[in-house]
Amino acid sequence: MTEMPRFDPRDPGWEARVAASFARQSFMETLGARIALMAPGRVELVADEAPGLKQQHGFFHAGVSTTLADTAAGYAALTLFPKGFGVLTTEFKMNLLNPGRGERLVASGRVVKSGRTLTVAASDVYGESGDGSRVHVATGLFTLIALEGMDD
Amino acid sequence: MTEMPRFDPRDPGWEARVAASFARQSFMETLGARIALMAPGRVELVADEAPGLKQQHGFFHAGVSTTLADTAAGYAALTLFPKGFGVLTTEFKMNLLNPGRGERLVASGRVVKSGRTLTVAASDVYGESGDGSRVHVATGLFTLIALEGMDD
Amino acid sequence: MTEMPRFDPRDPGWEARVAASFARQSFMETLGARIALMAPGRVELVADEAPGLKQQHGFFHAGVSTTLADTAAGYAALTLFPKGFGVLTTEFKMNLLNPGRGERLVASGRVVKSGRTLTVAASDVYGESGDGSRVHVATGLFTLIALEGMDD
Amino acid sequence: MTEMPRFDPRDPGWEARVAASFARQSFMETLGARIALMAPGRVELVADEAPGLKQQHGFFHAGVSTTLADTAAGYAALTLFPKGFGVLTTEFKMNLLNPGRGERLVASGRVVKSGRTLTVAASDVYGESGDGSRVHVATGLFTLIALEGMDD
Numbered sequence: 278m279t280e281m282p283r284f285d286p287r288d289p290g291w292e293a294r295v296a297a298s299f300a301r302q303s304f305m306e307t308l309g310a311r312i313a314l315m316a317p318g319r320v321e322l323v324a325d326e327a328p329g330l331k332q333q334h335g336f337f338h339a340g341v342s343t344t345l346a347d348t349a350a351g352y353a354a355l356t357l358f359p360k361g362f363g364v365l366t367t368e369f370k371m372n373l374l375n376p377g378r379g380e381r382l383v384a385s386g387r388v389v390k391s392g393r394t395l396t397v398a399a400s401d402v403y404g405e406s407g408d409g410s411r412v413h414v415a416t417g418l419f420t421l422i423a424l425e426g427m428d429d
Numbered sequence: 430m431t432e433m434p435r436f437d438p439r440d441p442g443w444e445a446r447v448a449a450s451f452a453r454q455s456f457m458e459t460l461g462a463r464i465a466l467m468a469p470g471r472v473e474l475v476a477d478e479a480p481g482l483k484q485q486h487g488f489f490h491a492g493v494s495t496t497l498a499d500t501a502a503g504y505a506a507l508t509l510f511p512k513g514f515g516v517l518t519t520e521f522k523m524n525l526l527n528p529g530r531g532e533r534l535v536a537s538g539r540v541v542k543s544g545r546t547l548t549v550a551a552s553d554v555y556g557e558s559g560d561g562s563r564v565h566v567a568t569g570l571f572t573l574i575a576l577e578g579m580d581d
Numbered sequence: 582m583t584e585m586p587r588f589d590p591r592d593p594g595w596e597a598r599v600a601a602s603f604a605r606q607s608f609m610e611t612l613g614a615r616i617a618l619m620a621p622g623r624v625e626l627v628a629d630e631a632p633g634l635k636q637q638h639g640f641f642h643a644g645v646s647t648t649l650a651d652t653a654a655g656y657a658a659l660t661l662f663p664k665g666f667g668v669l670t671t672e673f674k675m676n677l678l679n680p681g682r683g684e685r686l687v688a689s690g691r692v693v694k695s696g697r698t699l700t701v702a703a704s705d706v707y708g709e710s711g712d713g714s715r716v717h718v719a720t721g722l723f724t725l726i727a728l729e730g731m732d733d
Numbered sequence: 734m735t736e737m738p739r740f741d742p743r744d745p746g747w748e749a750r751v752a753a754s755f756a757r758q759s760f761m762e763t764l765g766a767r768i769a770l771m772a773p774g775r776v777e778l779v780a781d782e783a784p785g786l787k788q789q790h791g792f793f794h795a796g797v798s799t800t801l802a803d804t805a806a807g808y809a810a811l812t813l814f815p816k817g818f819g820v821l822t823t824e825f826k827m828n829l830l831n832p833g834r835g836e837r838l839v840a841s842g843r844v845v846k847s848g849r850t851l852t853v854a855a856s857d858v859y860g861e862s863g864d865g866s867r868v869h870v871a872t873g874l875f876t877l878i879a880l881e882g883m884d885d
Contacts, residue, residue, distance in 0.1 A: 304490035307459065307481040329459040333581065338456035339518055340496025347491060366491055367851060368876055370522040370674035370826055372701045372722055374694045389720060390678045394850065395823060395878070397676045397720070416693060416701070418676055418722055420824055420876065422851070429485065519699060520724055522674055522826035524853045524874055526846045541872060542830045546698065547671060547726070549828045549872070568845060568853070570828055570874055572672055572724065574699070608794035611763065611785040633763040637885060642760035643822055644800025651795060670795055674826040733789060 284318035284388060288360040295320065295352050298429045305348065308341060312352075318388035320352040325381045337377030337404070342384070342415045346371065346400035349386030350419035354396040355429060357388060363427030367395075371417040378412060379404030386419075396421040436470035436540060440512040447472065447504050450581045457500065460493060464504075470540035472504040477533045489529030489556070494536070494567045498523060498552035501538030502571035506548040507581060509540060515579030519547075523569040530564060531556030538571075548573040588622035588692060592664040599624065599656050602733045609652065612645060616656075622692035624656040629685045641681025641708070646688070646719045650675060650704035653690030654723035658700040659733060661692060667731030671699075675721040682716060683708030690723075700725040740774035740844060744816040751776065751808050754885045761804065764797060768808075774844035776808040781837045793833030793860070798840070798871045802827065802856035805842030806875035810852040811885060813844060819883030823851075827873040834868060835860030842875075852877040 288294060292315055299305060299312055305322075308330065314321035322345050324330070332338040347366055355364040386400040402415040440446060444467055451457060451464055457474075460482065466473035474497050476482070484490040499518055507516040538552040554567040592598060596619055603609060603616055609626075612634065618625035626649050628634070636642040651670055659668040690704040706719040744750060748771055755761060755768055761778075764786065770777035778801050780786070788794040803822055811820040842856040858871040 298485045301485040302490065303481050303483040304492060308492075329455050331455040333450045333453040334515075334579075338454065338496065339499060340456060340492060343495050343499070344490065344492025347495070363486075366525055368522065368524040368824065368853075368874075370520065370722060372520040372693070372724065373518055374701060389676070390717065397678060397824075399720075413694065416703075416722065418674060418720065418824075420676065427486075520672065520701075520722075522874060524845070524876065526853060541828070542869065549672075549830060551872075565846065568855075568874065570672075570826060570872065572828065602789045605789040606794065607785050607787040608796055633759050635759040637754045637757040638819075638883075642758065642800065643803060644760060644764075644796060647799050647803070648794065648796025651799070667790075670829055672826065672828040674824070676824040677822055731790075 284357050284391060286317045286356055288358065291356050294429065295355055298355065299352060304344065308344060310345060313383065315356065317356050318353055320349045320356065320386050322349045322384045323381055337382055339373055339377065342377050342382055342402045343371050345382055345384035346386065346402050346415060346417050347419060349384040350398035350400045351421055353386035353388050353398050354421040357391050358423050362423040362425055363429035365422050365424055367420045367422050369417055369419040371415055373415050375412050375414050377404055377414045379406050381405050382414065394423060436509050436543060438469045438508055440510065443508050446581065447507050450507065451504060456496065460496065462497060465535065467508065469508050470505055472501045472508065472538050474501045474536045475533055489534055491525055491529065494529050494534055494554045495523050497534055497536035498538065498554050498567060498569050499571060501536040502550035502552045503573055505538035505540050505550050506573040509543050510575050514575040514577055515581035517574050517576055519572045519574050521569055521571040523567055525567050527564050527566050529556055529566050531558050533557050534566065546575060548575065588661050588695060590621045590660055592662065595660050598733065599659055602659065603656060608648065612648065614649060617687065619660065621660050622657055624653045624660065624690050626653045626688045627685055641686055643677055643681065646681050646686055646706045647675050649686055649688035650690065650706050650719060650721050651723060653688040654702035654704045655725055657690035657692050657702050658725040661695050662727050666727040666729055667733035669726050669728055671724045671726050673721055673723040675719055677719050679716050679718050681708055681718050683710050685709050686718065698727060740813050740847060742773045742812055744814065747812050750885065751811050754811065755808060760800065764800060766801060769839065771812065773812050774809055774847065776805045776812065776842050778805045778840045779837055793838055795829055795833065798833050798838055798858045799827050801838055801840035802842065802858050802871060802873050803875060805840040806854035806856045807877055809842035809844050809854050810877040813847050814879050818879040818881055819885035821878050821880055823876045823878050825873055825875040827871055829871050831868050831870050833860055833870045835862050837861050838870065850879060
C-alpha cells in the first residue's frame, strides 16, 4: 500500500562508510549483530539467539529488538548522506507486536523520507525460526539527523 | 508542573516480585544493570560505563539508554500490579536529548496513569559523571499491559 | 516490503457500524471529512481544503492531518471488532513529513496487528492536488483498544 | 521529579511574535482556542466545550486535544527562537489517558530541551470542570524544528 521511494546515494563510498561505522559500535558485537543487507535507503541486521539477550520469560529482550531496529534505521539513513555527515537518532517510537521468539532476529530499516537535515525511517523486526517462518516482533518509526563534520 | 500521583501497591510482596523478575532478565546482566531504587509507581536502574556498550563515537549506545528506560518503566508499572499479573511493554517513544556520556546511566521510570489493563509510564535517562553532575540523555513515554496468569 | 496481512471481519454488520459511529462524530463534520473507502482492516478518509483548517502559513493544520490519520486508524481497527466492542485510541505517534498542501487530504489507515485487546494500526496522510498528484504529508503508528460493552 | 529547566528568550519581541503567529492559525479559531499563559519555554492554551468538537461518545475528540497539545508545544518552543526563525513540528507522540470530558480543555506545553536546530517539548492536556477539578486527558512528547528565514 505504501510504495517504497527510490533513492540515490550521494556518497559513492556509502557501503564502506556504513560498514566501518557499524564495526565501531561495540554494542553490536555484544549483541552478536551483523549486517545482512545494504542498499540505498535500506539496511538489514541480524542477531542470533544467545543466553545473554533474554527478558524474564526467555524471549529476546525488547531492548535487543529495539536496538537492532534503531541501528538498522540509522544506517539506512546514512546510506543516503553526503560524505562528511554523521547520523544520530533524535527520536523514535516502537510498537512491540509479539514476543521476540525464534532462532534469530532480523531488523529491516528503510528510509521513508530523506531530507537535508532530517530523515524519517521505518524499521520492522521479525523473529525467524529454523524453518524460515517469521513472526512480526516489532515495528517502529525513527527520526535521524545529519550532522556536518561528524565523522561516521 | 506535572504533579506526581500517589500510588498504593495492591500486592504486599511487590518488592520481592520486582526484584525476582529483574533477576531473571539475562540482558540486564549483560548491561551490568541493577536496581537503584524501588517505590510504588517508581523504579530506578543504574548501569556503569563498559567497553561493550558503546556506539561508534564512544558514547553509551542509544539501545542501552532505551533498554534501561523501558525496563525502569516496566517495573515501575509492575510495582502496582495485583499478584498474578505480569507486565509487558506494548509500545514506547523515546527522545534522545544528549549523547550518552558519563560514568554511569541512571534510568528513572515512573507511572503516569495506572489503569486496570493499561499503564502509562514515563522514563528519564541521565548520564552521571564522577562528580555527580548529570546530563539529560533521554526521555520517553511507555504503555504497559497487565497480563493475567503470566507469572512475573 | 511489509506485506499487508489479510483480515476477516467478525461482525457481518461491520460496514454499517463504522459508518454510524463516524456519523456521530461532530468533529468530522467540522473538518468536512467523509469516508472514501472501507475494507476489512482498512479505512480511508478525505477532507477538502477549507478556510478554517489552516495553520499560520496557509497549509492544512497538522491537527487536521493528525485527526484524520487517527480516525482512519481507529475505524480500520473497528472493522475487525466483534459486535458489542467499541474502539478507543490509547496512543499514537505521527511523523510530519511535508507541509499539508493540496486541494484535499487523504488519510489511509490500515491494521498492522489485530489482537484480542489491542490493535496496532498505521496511517499515512497524503495531500492531493487537482491533477491527482500526491505529496506524503504524514505517517503514524496507533494503538487501539477494544472495549467490551461500549457501543460504537 | 523532572525539574523544569530555566530558559531565556533570545528575541525580546517573543510575546508579540507568538501571539501574531497564533492569530494567523484559522484552525485555532475553528476550535475556539486561545492563549491562556505565555512564559519563556511555556505556553498554555484553552478551548471550551462546543457542539462541533465531539467524538462519537460526546467527549472532546482526541484530535482536538492533540491539536491543542501540539500547538502549545510548538509555541512553547517558539518563545525561545531567535528572530527570523519559524517553528514546525516534525513529529510527536500522544498518550490518551482519559476521555476528554469537562467544560474546557487546557493544554500546557513546555520545553524539555532547547537546541539550535531541534527543540524537544512536552504537553499535558487536562479537562477542567466548572468547579475547577481536573482530569488528565493526554500527555505527549514533541520535536520541533527551527527554520531560518521562515517568518512566524
